[in-house]
Amino acid sequence: MAKVSVIHVREATDEELMDISRRYMLSLSLDEMKAIKAYFISIGRDPTDVELNTIAQTWSEHCYHKTFKGIIETNDGIIDNLLESYIFRVTKELSKPWCLVVFEDNAGIVRLEGDWSIAVKVETHNHPTALDPYGGAGTGTGGVFRDVIGVGAKPILSIDVLFFGPLDYPYELLPQGVMHPRRVMRGAVAGIRDYGNKMGVPTACGAIGFDEGYLCNPLVYAGCVGIMPFSRYTRKPKPGDLIVLVGGRTGRDGLRGVTFASTELTPESEKVSVISVQIGNPIEEKKLLDAIMRARDEYSEPLYSAITDCGGGGLSSAVGEMAKKIGAEVELSLVPLKYEGLEPWEIWLSESQERMVLAVPEGNIDKLMKIFREEDCEATVIGRFTSTGKLRVYYEGEVVCDLDLEFLFKGIPRVRRRAYWNPLREWDPDFPMPTDLMDILRRILSDPNVASKEWVIRQYDHEVQARVVIKPMVGIHGDGPSDACVLKPLKDSWIGVVVSCGVNPKYSRYPYKMALSVVDEAIRNNVAVGGRRIALLDNFSWGNPEREETLGALVEAVKGCYDAAKAFDTPFISGKDSLYNEYRLPDGSYRSIPGTLLITAIGIIPDIRKAITMDFKEPGNPVYVVGYTRCELGGSYYYSIMGIDSGVIPSVDLNNAKLIMDRIVEAIDVGCIRSCHDCSEGGLAVALAESSFSGGLGVEVWLSEVPRLGLVRDDKILFSESNTRFIVEVRKGMEDYFERIFYNLPYRRIGYTTREGRLVIHGVNGRVYEEDIWSLKDAWKSTFNW
Amino acid sequence: MLGNPLSTGEASMKVKTLILRAPGTNCDQETIEAFEEAGSRVEVKHINSLLKDPSILDEYHIFCIPGGFSYGDDLGAGKILACQLKYRLRKPIERIVSEGRIILGICNGFQALVKAGLLPGLSGLFSRQEATLALNEGGFFIDRWVYIRCEEVTRCKPLKDLAGAILHAPINHAEGRFIAPPDILDILEDDGYIVFRYVDPSGCISRGWNPNGSMNNVAGICNRDGNVIGLMPHPEKYIHPYTHPSWTRFDNILEDNCLRFFKTLVEYTYLHIL
DSSP states (O other), X not given: OOSOOBOOOTTOOHHHHHHHHHHTTOOOOHHHHHHHHHHHHHHTSOOBHHHHXXXXXXXXXXHHOHHHHSEEEETTEEEXXXXXXXXXXXXXXXXXXXXXXXXXXXXEEEEEXXXXXXXXXXXXXXXXXXXXXXXXXXXXXXXXXHHHHTTTOEEEEEEEEEEEOOTTOOGGGOOTTOOOHHHHHHHHHHHHHHHHHHHTOXXXXXXXXXXXXXXXXXXXXEEEEEEEEGGGOOOOOOTTOEEEEEESOBOSSSXXXXXXXXXXXXXXXXXXXXXXXXXXXXXXXXXXXXXXXXXXXXXXXXXXXEEEEOOTTHHHXXXXXXXXXXXXXXXXXXXOBSSSOOOHHHHHHOOOSSEEEEEEOGGGHHHHHHHHHHTTOOEEEEEEEOSSSEEEEEETTEEEEEEEHHHHHHOSOOOEEEOOOOOOOOOOOOXXXXXXXXXXXXHHHTSTTTSOOHHHHTTSOOSGGGOEEEOSEETTTTOEEOSOEEEOOOTTOOOEEEEEEEOOGGGTTSHHHHHHHHHHHHHHHHHHHTOEEEEEEEEEEOSOTTSHHHHHHHHHHHHHHHHHHHHHTOOEEXXXXXXXXXXXXXXXXXXXXXXXXXXXXXXXXXXXXGOOBSSOOXXXXXXXXXXXXXXXXXXXXXXXXXXXXXXXXOOOOTTTHHHHHHHHHHHHHHTOEEEEEEOOTTHHHHHHHHHHHHHTOEEEEEGGGSOEESOOOHHHHHHOOOSSOEEEEEOTTOHHHHHHHTTTSSXXXXXXXXXXXXXXXXXXXSOEEEEEHHHHHHHHHHTTOO | OOOOGGGSTTTTXXXXXXXXXXXXXXXXXXXXHHHHHTTOEEEEEEHHHHHHOGGGGGGOSEEEEOOBOGGGGBTBTTHHHHHHHHHHSHHHHHHHHXXXXXXXXXXXXXXXXXXXXXXXXXXXXXSOOOOEEEEOTTSSOEEEEEEEEEOSSOSOGGGGGGTTOXXXXXXXXXXXXXXXXXXXXXXXXXXXXXXXXXXXXXXXXXXXXXXXXXXXXXXXXXXXXXXXXXXXXXXXXXXXXXXXXXXXXXXXXXXXXXXXXXXXXXXXXXIIIO
């Protein structure tokens, strides 16, 4: 075996085992190394480097989610498998017939109409983006598109949620090995732009946030929505089916990406791990997509019996997963390479982009090859599925890997971790009310987190495919911030898909309430344009789970997800976690990101012609606030401007929240709503300002009318960030309809829209705050006027 | 309008349009729908099948190259596709032009036609590249809705019925800034080669409404015979009122979408080419 080395684990001491784990960058723990040792003792030989790497990829945090699936000891008892105990459980309990595929394939699938279904996936690509912003973010997008193509769906929407360090961070204070946030942001945006635009997938949904916690570890969440006839969904590879590798060639880029993603970053990462970042080529993926769609549709049945993305872990993971219940044989020397000189383990593990693996019944292979040839896309038979229960890999005829699939997928020792969480005590501070609240409003509007991201959004193509009917920017000048995007995916039906997000790391010090809040935010954004029958996706980006408090916070957030999803009657259909988002400095100190939970909501609207946008439409319409405003300013932009770090983080009234959401949808359906905007960052004040300048209309409101609990001060009413609130412009003459729909729920008419472009707010004690809407818009737009 | 022959079942579907698909083409689907909606029969072919049998092109009245990033735009937008047209599909394309059939390039298709020397083609078909579409003034890809005016005086007979019309449509491109040497630009201006210009909502030429820095606000041009037409904006993105960026503001849905652009082409084809 010329190119394969054998690693002696059978006689290795514990110390030597850990040395092997480090030397081969396996990121495996001692327990796991011991399990490997025991397995190879039992079969009477030592592993090859190919085998050891295969096991390490399969058992990585990234692929196996061992923390989420492990045993966690908490002060309230033991949690056996966090995923099953909370996230899967709520989906099972809600048991929706329209959930077709949940948590068991590359993407979640829900029914749309008839046979048409929607596939959704959201991924993280944080570590690669830290090292190479352009390549990391671009291949994140390309990777999540392939997840959706990997269930047989055609991508129709790209979603991107990004977090960076502060853009004005002083260069001289940057930790060693860390790129400036501006450079990271420009690179990441360009990467997403070039991949999504060239693939012809509209990028019409997302968010960008900034916080010092992301200085060393930027976050890139890349999501994709696809459409497919569900009758074309197939994933049953049969023994005898050919293993066909399609798409791009295999190179040395993206080696050990998943084990790299399962450790923290250090100043050395750039040198040691840059090989883990893949090099993307969107046109290769576009050809791949075109060919796969033909292979799916051109005959009475798809030409493949199973399909999967070749992503994290490369062929080892793609073939391994497909062969899980049967077996497979692969000849690595058949794999087309970008250049000569790859060792067998490199071919087997490479995460080179734009590749997918198909299982093809022998009778279909000629038809399949013809399609791929016509589309200028390479397709190569590299092996065959078997019924041996073994994953057997050859290189030039010699066996380089021969593993029992049972051991590979079930041999991993359960991880046991401790979690600890100390509930936060919260109080609302007392301080004198500032006099110039409009100045504070301007400052919040120009905060990079709130300010217009038009500079970014216009670089993304959100028109291609001509399916986006509610765009990311709306209003009279086409630049107001839409709450959600709506797609009309079918030519002959009015049904729409509604996509929105919720994320707020400013609440991360109270992770349970953060989870409630972001689920509420994702749903209310969806509802604000008319979405209903909502499914959720969860994406956790967290620090090192081996630290008790970090894991404790994660457990709290997961519990919040369960409670919120249950109360809103919204199942989770897919998700992904990214742990170890930390940066270790040479002096041993570390920086961790704030625990960041992204919730993506996928709703439908039966008739897109009923969809609503957030911009005020006509002068003289009554303006209502729905939902209680409470004294919840913890983590608010107001307190952050005032330099206050205490305050109560917003919670969600789980008994009433769903009712309020349902009634908004009802009011939209009967046609009494002209505009609807959710209240989130910056509270009522920001929502009113945004609806005004987006519609080019003024508004006059009385704070004494705002439905509120325990609040008497103008500043706190204006800037509280309580959940489940909407600003609703009701069609004149339809006030009665609207009020009847909201009978018994917290709502009040607070004022009306005006023709003059002024925001006029009457305080509780008669004080009047007034500002020109165009000056507010300037403040909102000037931050990213790059 | 010409008594709309397309409303009769017999007339419709006689016009045959071919939509070209190359690696990286990504606006094919909506362009198909636009031509179908306008009453044409539509087929879509991959460039590889045309290269195998170039005579396929003879079967169609309209040959449309839609938007996208053909071959990744790797040597510049539309450049590789332009070479394919120029060196491998030359004969059938010359036949289309001389027989008065129509070639339409939208966005990437326009870029390819210009780089192949088909547009404006002052010195003859495929002879040399006389203009270009350079990187936008802003320096990167931009997605924005623009107004374009179809010029009153042009050589473009197929779009004669659209003269004076103002269309609202998005641009989605990185390389769309129309540039030509002064002598060429003068000829284009004087001899009616310019078909579309970026204008303000009232139809006036204004610098502020020029999204990419194109010379003389040029958004689209044609060749000498007026039957090869190219434009940067995407009329196929606004066939249905609900893809307009602010349709939720209107109580009555707008009907002045870009379907009339495709209808005009198909009607002209029906009346004058068939």
